[in-house]
Amino acid sequence: MKPWPRRHLPTRIAALLGFALLLLPGRGTAETGPAEEAGLDLIRRIRSLTPEASVTNRGRWVVRPARPRAPFEIPLLMAVFPTTTGWCNFYEMGPDPQDRSTRLWIRHSGERPPCVSLATWTGSDPAPDTGRPLSAEESMQPLAETDFSPADLAMAFLWWPRHRLIRSEMRRGQFCDVVESETDHTPPGGYLRVRAWFDRDTAGLVYAEAFDAHGRLLKEFLPRRFRKIDGRWEVTELEMIHRQNGSRTRLVLEH
Known part of the structure; x- marks a missing residue:
């Protein structure tokens, strides 16, 4: 398996996944042990990442849904x-198999948490300029018939109240810090716990597992492919695997 390159761009990671920049006001860990302090310190580092420049890419979702549906893009x-x-x-x-198109915005602004909004339209209907804000439950719903949700793209688990550094180990050829993040409440279909492997040098997300309210593995996330552009490594393919229904989605960048 090809390892995660050491020199990936924070800008590209920001383009692929909507990092928030700052702590949510009034939230913190209920425990203050060394593992919790180390986990929160790492999460703060990740939330401090900002884009280096504007980036625009075209690509496609490659969806292999649960049987008997056929794959689509x-x-x-x-x-x-x-x-x-x-x-x-x-x-x-879009358009997706139902002839629907979708726009998603993840807006970051100063001290406030990011605002996630969504707009959809069908066929030849005019495309909307703005979307409506999503609730926590809505943000966990599948996005455009993929296995990604708006909460996945916004990496919502980074602002949960508890983070704990549980160990450091090699994963996919990289030395990683492993953090477990937990929340107290989750909407139907959401997660209560996420275990994430972050590259020690870059804080890039190498692998993640999401667990449902019953502690069962629900999804796996991992970068799949990279390419070297102007001497720097960039992520070109991500995959989300839904372990409970057997579907999977790849986000493939073309340029």
Whole structure:
């Protein structure tokens, strides 16, 4: 298996996954042991990552749904860019097999947590300029018939109240810090616990597992492919595997 390259761009990671920048106000860990302090310190480091520049990419979702449905693809436009108050991740995808198109915004602004909003339209209907804010339950729903949700792309688990560094180990050829993040409540279909492997040198996400309210493995996430552009490694393919229904989705960047 090809290892995670050491020199990947924070900008590309921000383009693929919507990192928040700052702590949610008024939240912290209920425990203050060394493992919790180390876990929160690492999560703070990750949340401090900001895009290096504006980036726009085209690609596609490659979806292998649960049987008996046939695999399909959905075109994708993805961008990260500065705004007057911060920065934004933007995704436009479609049409999907139901002839629907979708726009997703993950907006970051100062001290406030990111705002996630969504808009959909069908066929020849005019494309909306803005979307409506999503609730926590809505953000856990599948995005455009893929195995990714808006919460996945926003990496919502980074703002949960508890984070614990449980160990350090090799994963996919990289030395990683392993953090378990937990929350107290989750909507149907959501997660209560995420275990994530972060590269020690870059804080890049090498692998993650998400567990449901009953402690069962629900999803696995991992970067799959990379390419070297102008002497630097960039992620070109991510995969989300839904372990409970057997489906999987790849996010493939074309350029």
